[in-house]
Amino acid sequence: QVHLVESGGGVVQAGGSLRLSCLASGRTFSTSSVGWFRQAPGKEREFVAAVAWTGSGTLYANSVKGRFTISRDNAESAVYLQMNSLKLEDTALYYCAATSLGIQRESVRYGYWGQGTQVTVSS
Numbered sequence: 001q002v003h004l005v006e007s008g009g010g011v012v013q014a015g016g017s018l019r020l021s022c023l024a025s026g027r028t029f030s031t032s033s034v035g036w037f038r039q040a041p042g043k044e045r046e047f048v049a050a051v052a053w054t055g056s057g058t059l060y061a062n063s064v065k066g067r068f069t070i071s072r073d074n075a076e077s078a079v080y081l082q083m084n085s086l087k088l089e090d091t092a093l094y095y096c097a098a099t100s101l102g103i104q105r106e107s108v109r110y111g112y113w114g115q116g117t118q119v120t121v122s123s
Contacts, residue, residue, distance in 0.1 A: 002026035002098045002112040009094060009117030012086055020081040020117060022096030033103040034072060034079040035059075035110060038092035038119075045107055048094070051079060052103045059103055064090075086121045093118050 008020040022034065035050035049070040050059045058070055067086075072079040079096060094117050097110035104110065 002029050002032060004096050004098060004112055004114035006094065006096050006114045006117040009119045011120045011122060014086060014088055014121050014123055016086050016121075017082070017084045018086065018119060020083065020094055020096075020119070022079040022081075022114060024077045024079070024098065026112075028100060029077050029098065030074040032098040032100055032112075035097050035099070035104060035107075036070060036079075036081045036094060037097060037107055037110075038090075038094045039116075040089075040092040043092075045095070047105045047107065049081060050103050050105065057103050059105060061105075083119070086119075088121050088123060091119060091121045 003025045005023050031053045036048040037045050039045040051070045051072050055072045069082040096114050098112040099110040101109050
């Protein structure tokens with residue numbers, strides 16, 4: 001079992017930065033890959049980024065590549081998403097999720113989800 005809690009969301013102007021945190025509890029977190037997903041109103045949930053349990057393997061959606069950075073600290077049971085150069089279209093509810101199936105883009109392969117943190121980018 002893995003329990004996930006996101007934080008760090010808020011309102012930021014376009015071009016600004018935010019850092020999201022995902023704090024986890026559970027024995028298997030350190031060996032779980034973790035992903036960030038987002039869902040905007042009226043849209044489907046989409047993949048943003050993922051990090052392997054070792055921290056050395058990462059995946060990014062093309063829409064955030066070069067602007068977002070995912071990292072993890074297993075000693076702190078935490079995964080972070082540094083978001084720079086934010087755009088209006090980054091506005092969404094951001095979720096972190098964990099899976100034991102290795103680093104993934106597909107949300108259906110993640111078995112544990114947090115409640116989400118809202119990111120709003122204003123003009």
